[in-house]
Amino acid sequence: MYSIFLKEVRSFLSSLIAIIVIVVFLIANGLFLWVFKETNILDNGYANIDPLFELAPVIFIFLISAITMRSFSEEKKTGTFETLTTKPISDMGIIMGKFFAALTIVVLAILPTLLYYYTVHKLSVPVGNIDTGALIGSYIGLLLLSAGYISIGLFSSIITDNQIVSFILSMFLCFFIFTVFDFLGSFEWLKNNNFFVEWLGINYHYKNISRGVVDTRDILYFVSLIVLFVWLTKIKLNSRKW
Amino acid sequence: MSIRVENLTKIYGSQKAVNDISFEVNSGEIIGFLGPNGAGKTTTMKILTCYIPPSSGKASINGMNVEEKSIEVRRQIGYLPEHNPLYMDMYVKEFLQFVASTYQLSNITQKVKEMIDITGLGIEQNKKISQLSKGYRQRVGLAQAMIHNPSVLILDEPTSGLDPNQIVEIRNLIKTIGKDKTVMLSTHIMQEVEAMCNRVIIINKGIIVANGNPSELKSHLNNRIQVSVTFSKSIPPTLVTELQKLGDIMSENGDTFVIESALEENTLKEQLFQFAVQNQLFIHELKLMENTLEDLFKNVTNP
Numbered sequence: 001m002y003s004i005f006l007k008e009v010r011s012f013l014s015s016l017i018a019i020i021v022i023v024v025f026l027i028a029n030g031l032f033l034w035v036f037k038e039t040n041i042l043d044n045g046y047a048n049i050d051p052l053f054e055l056a057p058v059i060f061i062f063l064i065s066a067i068t069m070r071s072f073s074e075e076k077k078t079g080t081f082e083t084l085t086t087k088p089i090s091d092m093g094i095i096m097g098k099f100f101a102a103l104t105i106v107v108l109a110i111l112p113t114l115l116y117y118y119t120v121h122k123l124s125v126p127v128g129n130i131d132t133g134a135l136i137g138s139y140i141g142l143l144l145l146s147a148g149y150i151s152i153g154l155f156s157s158i159i160t161d162n163q164i165v166s167f168i169l170s171m172f173l174c175f176f177i178f179t180v181f182d183f184l185g186s187f188e189w190l191k192n193n194n195f196f197v198e199w200l201g202i203n204y205h206y207k208n209i210s211r212g213v214v215d216t217r218d219i220l221y222f223v224s225l226i227v228l229f230v231w232l233t234k235i236k237l238n239s240r241k242w
Numbered sequence: 243m244s245i246r247v248e249n250l251t252k253i254y255g256s257q258k259a260v261n262d263i264s265f266e267v268n269s270g271e272i273i274g275f276l277g278p279n280g281a282g283k284t285t286t287m288k289i290l291t292c293y294i295p296p297s298s299g300k301a302s303i304n305g306m307n308v309e310e311k312s313i314e315v316r317r318q319i320g321y322l323p324e325h326n327p328l329y330m331d332m333y334v335k336e337f338l339q340f341v342a343s344t345y346q347l348s349n350i351t352q353k354v355k356e357m358i359d360i361t362g363l364g365i366e367q368n369k370k371i372s373q374l375s376k377g378y379r380q381r382v383g384l385a386q387a388m389i390h391n392p393s394v395l396i397l398d399e400p401t402s403g404l405d406p407n408q409i410v411e412i413r414n415l416i417k418t419i420g421k422d423k424t425v426m427l428s429t430h431i432m433q434e435v436e437a438m439c440n441r442v443i444i445i446n447k448g449i450i451v452a453n454g455n456p457s458e459l460k461s462h463l464n465n466r467i468q469v470s471v472t473f474s475k476s477i478p479p480t481l482v483t484e485l486q487k488l489g490d491i492m493s494e495n496g497d498t499f500v501i502e503s504a505l506e507e508n509t510l511k512e513q514l515f516q517f518a519v520q521n522q523l524f525i526h527e528l529k530l531m532e533n534t535l536e537d538l539f540k541n542v543t544n545p
Contacts, residue, residue, distance in 0.1 A: 003343035015331060079327030083386070086291045086323070087344040088316040241295050 004089065004097025005104075012067070012105050021063045022109040028059050033116060041116075047124035048131060049116045053138045053210050057178060057202075060106070060149055065170035067105055068153025069163045071098045072237075076161035091237045095230060099150055106146045110139070134212035141209035144222035145202060149174050151229035158236045177225070178202045243305070244269040244394050244424035245290065250299035252285050259285040261448035262299070267441075269393070272420050274435035274456075275428040277445040278543050283428040284324050286445070287398050290426075291321040303394055317345065320387035324398040326380060330372040334363060337371060338385055345390040357385040361415060377408035384412070388419060395420065397427040401434060413438055432535040442535075444542055451542040459538055467507055468531035471514055472498045474524035481521055488513055500531065 012018035032039045032055050039051050075081040084094060117135060124130050149170075156170035157163075181201030198204045202225070205218040245267040252260040260282040267273055277283050288294045289301055292312045301308045303315045329337055335354055342350040358367050361381040366374055371382060380400065387395060400416060401409045409431075416425065417438055429435060435442050436456055444452040452459055476497045477485070485491065488510060489503025503510050507530060518525050 003340060003346075006343070007340045010336070011329075011331065078330070079323065079325055080329055081327075082288075082293055082323045083321075083327055086293050086316055086319075086321050087341070088313045088346075089344055090313065240293070 001089070001093035001097045004084075004094055005101050008071070008098050008101030009104055012101065017067060017070075018105045018108070021067055021105060022112075025056075025059055025063055025109045026112055029055060029113065029116075041120065042123075047120050047129055049113075049120055049135070050138075050210075052113060052116060053142060056110075056142055057145055057206065060146055061171055061174045061178065063109070064102070064106065064146060064149040065153055065156070065167050065174065067102050068098075068150055068157050069167040069170060070157065071102070071154055072158040072233075073161050073163045073166045076158075077163075085237075085240070091234055095154065095233055095237065098154060099147075099230065102150045102153070103147055106150070107143070110142060110146075131212065134210070137212035137214055138210045140214060141206050144209070144219070145178075145206050148177075148202060148222055148225045148229075151226045151233070152177070155229045155233045155236070158233050178206075243267070244271075244303065245426060246300075246302045246305075247286070247290075248300045250286065250289065250301055251297050252282070252289060252294070253297045258448050260289075260296075263445065263448070263450050264299075265443055265450060265453060267424055267426060269424050270422070271441055272417075272425040272427070272439050274439035274442040275426055275445065276430075276432075276435060276442060276539060277428075281445045281543075282448040283445060284398055287321075287396050287426070287428065291319055291396055292316050317390070318392055319394045319396055320390070320392035322383045322387045322395075322397040322400055326383040328371050328379060328382060328386075331370065333370055334358075334367050334374070334382055337382065338389060341386040342389050347390055353389055357389050360388075360419065361385045362411075377404055377411070380404060380408070380412055381415070384415065384419075393423055395423050395425045395427075397425065399428055399430070401429065401431065409434070432539060436535055444539060446543040452538065456535055460532070460535060467505075467510065468492065468500060468502045469507075469510060469514070470498060470500050470527070470529050470531055471525060472527040473518065474526055477521070477523065485517065488517070498527075 029052055033041050033049065033051055037043070041049060041051060072081070075084060121128055121130050152173045153170040156173060157166045160166050160169070178201065181197050182203050184197045205221045208215060208218045243266050248264050250260055250263050251258065263286070275283050289296050290303065290308060292308050292315055295309050304318055306315050308315050332340070338354045338357060339350055342353050347353055358364060361384055363378065363381050363385065366378050371379060374382065384400065387397070397416070401412050404412060413434060416427065439456065441454065442452070442456050442459065443450060474497070482491070485499065485501070489501045489505065492500040492502050505513070511528060514528065515525065
């Protein structure tokens with residue numbers, strides 16, 4: 001697993017994907033949080049960086065899909081899939097290696113945003129008047145959400161050897177699970193079940209954790225989501241043997 | 243027994259790619275795996291390397307079943323897949339280091355250096371794989387298959403698409419490193435088998451149609467012999483009829499005849515000599531036509 005992890009991280013860094021993802025993420029966030037008038041933290045009046053946590057899940061739908069789209073598609077297309085699966089590594093080892101490599105890139109993208117925290121911490125009156133608890137919760141939520149997206153992305157990548165198809169499918173699935181359940185929840189005809197429908201979506205649990213309330217039920221939701229898609233990926237990886 | 247295959251069958255949908263084949267390979271042997279395209283060579287190799295499982299039957303490497311001890315088997319074999327897939331955006335050294343790390347080898351740097359020396363990649367070792375020529379890519383493929391010093395090497399068409407010089411180089415390379423290993427290689431080139439292998443297995447439509455030493459197989463091809471005889475001048479048709487009594491005339495080109503006969507080699511030669519004396523002809527050339535492996539291949543794969 002470790003060898004796959006290292007190889008993937010290296011290939012992300014050398015193929016510029018990682019750099020582009022990190023730069024795009026930071027520029028987009030920087031513009032929305034510090035430059036654009038509507039969403040500006042400085043004019044916001046509150047000492048928090050909430051706009052970051054509203055924006056990041058949406059940006060990650062694109063960026064994480066871009067990170068994961070090639071992970072299995074390319075191996076299948078070039079035939080290196082066969083090289084990989086005839087080495088003494090278990091199927092789970094291959095998946096987890098790729099999973100943690102993608103997560104590492106995401107963490108590298110998120111890390112610099114701690115500077116925003118420091119800035120707001122300094123700007124707040126009195127200095128340090130910022131809700132650190134909610135902030136830690138928000139970061140945990142963002143990490144769990146990213147891990148969920150990555151598992152969806154890996155699954156999208158393994159079911160096709162075409163990277164574009166994988167990218168689009170991954171974006172669609174992430175978007176659907178993140179937000180569509182929210183919309184569904186507001187429909188009249190689902191009135192009696194709308195809580196359950198909302199509960200199915202990522203956004204409901206993400207918002208809960210962002211408030212700083214790290215509830216085991218929400219954690220369990222994310223873990224189940226990750227396990228589900230990793231498990232589906234494993235089934236598909238194993239299907240060469242059917 | 244390095245490789246043992248028992249009643250192996252692989253079915254894709256309704257098509258039987260491999261149909262109930264059995265064979266064994268002793269350690270230290272270099273065997274050639276021949277067959278027309280789509281005969282089941284690659285499928286058999288994929289089963290042996292644990293890429294796909296058999297539909298029924300058993301395959302084992304060094305006494306370990308490929309399905310039950312998959313990881314352990316993979317550790318003991320080196321595999322060069324068909325078309326030699328490589329990570330094009332990796333550097334040669336980086337790629338070999340990665341492969342070495344998948345086998346959890348110790349002193350990886352030294353192993354990589356060793357393989358680069360053995361496969362003659364020295365001057366190309368700092369290039370990206372995508373920048374290498376096909377011959378050098380093939381060497382990288384061989385290097386990754388052997389980096390963990392496996393006891394069994396499975397090579398799927400290791401010389402396909404190379405120029406004649408590269409073919410000879412790769413062949414010598416396989417011969418050198420194959421000295422203390424069991425090697426199973428598939429190919430379409432008959433000379434390759436004659437040059438490298440102690441044994442040949444020919445497979446057609448998923449069934450083994452020949453298995454044995456190349457020269458032995460050739461001699462058993464049929465018990466009729468062919469001779470080519472050239473007389474001093476062309477002979478009239480009446481004499482040709484007489485010549486036919488000795489055997490079937492396979493081809494006739496001016497004064498040269500190729501005769502296939504069920505007679506002993508020496509009897510046939512003596513009778514031809516007598517025939518020439520009786521008809522006041524001289525024999526300019528008389529030679530025995532040897533069966534080639536190509537003949538064998540054609541014979542067993544074209545029913």
